Amino acid sequence: MSQTYPIGGGKGGSGKSFITANLGVLFAKQGKKVVLVDLDLGGSNLHTFLNLRNPERGLNDFLNKDCKNLDDVAVPTAIPNLSLISSTNCSHEIGNLFHTQKLKIIRAIKDLSYDYTLLDLGAGTIFNVLDFFLISNEGLFIITPEPTSIENTFQFIKAVYLRKIKQVLKQRAFNTFVKKLQTTTNKSIIRSPMELVEMVSKYNPERGKRLQDELEKFEFTFIINQFRKETDVTMGSKIEKLCNKHFFANFQFLGNIRYDERVHDSIYSRSIYMNKYPYSITAVDLQNVAGKITKIHQHHALQSVT
């Protein structure tokens, strides 16, 4: 069964690309067929984490129709079973993707037939990022234990929710409900997507129910990256509790990934961290996280069979 994991988290520099690359390496070493897609459009550097200087093919060849299938632009990496779809050879304006191009990419990603498809997303909450994140219900958030990162993560989650609500309700109904909520609460902006869900449920229970069902399908996971020894160890479980209580969805904490100076060394020397330091504490943490994801994956596979 193929599984797509969008990897996002709002804040830049939290380690999304690093974790995408190294989780990809770990899954590939399990013997799974893995593809990494660099969707940090306009800021792509996933190839550097995998020690590929200039991938000869990439997303650009797919967008300008040189290659028909997205699969054709995937390039192999030094790791067997692991390929990369890079966006480094795209134009400098790729950050402002056209709507039709975005839809084309999303459709093509859904058609990829790998065991694992990992999407490395950019920072921020622009629609492109949100829509890529919503390709699958199994989004993975990367958080670092700093106020700024946590703040951005919650902004990102809320933005993802609002985007999803918009997708389910369709534009017009979404706008009407937003207006209604603005007038009843006397607020100019909608900060909490949950209020909107409640609003919909109140005026149109059937639609509200459908919306809630749709949101409950989310099975988000998150990782705390750059975990240092002075960090509160209960932080992950607290965030998990908080999200499960206040969003209509399932959030699962996958674990802490400890901070390691050598991550920087490996980036400087453009080598694959997992290969260079396979026994460091950070590598062990990554392995644990990969193991947990594999378990969830197997669980899903079992469920889809029965």
Added chain:
Amino acid sequence: MKKYEELNYYEALEIPFGASPFEISQAYKDALSIYNEDSLITYSFFDESERGLILKKIEKAFLTLIDPIERGKYDRMLVRTGEADESILIKKDRKKPISLFQGNHPKNRGLHLKKIRKKVEAEDMKTLSKEIITGDVVSGADLKKLRESVGIDLEEIFEVTRINIPILKSIEENEFEKLPPIIYLKNFLKSYSDTLQLDSNTIIDGYIKNMTRHRESA
């Protein structure tokens, strides 16, 4: 999935219905660490009014559940509304807080006292004491003889009277210099003789007389 406002107090604190007071206060502390206004995790999550409502609910949940009477009322309400099973009203399995100073109470005092009584009643204490105590002077050795003749250990005396064993020994060995001031000594002798069902006045007077006689001669 339930909305936060609809959670009952147990759900808000994330504890089972049968939670002990200790678990309740622990859960309350945990909840505060999440929802507190300087909490790293939530300071950006809620606005002031939302946080205020949540903190109020946590406070109310804690104050209700930690008070046995209020908790009982609340539990009955939950049962009435069908939110909880009737079994939550049975408090038998609920852990109680450990009482303070538990270790300081002689747990088996009654038991030891009974044992001693039995031994004393088996012998004829009056004739025994008349045989051992001759004249109006009582020495430590006399007391020891009496105690041993009915087969009672120093430890047993200690369990009932809570007089330290070294002091009991000093009394019986006539080590007067190691004994406490006379006012305490009198009390100790009283409990000692009461335990052995001896006439406490005779013993106290006799013992003190013996002690002064020793001091004078020394």
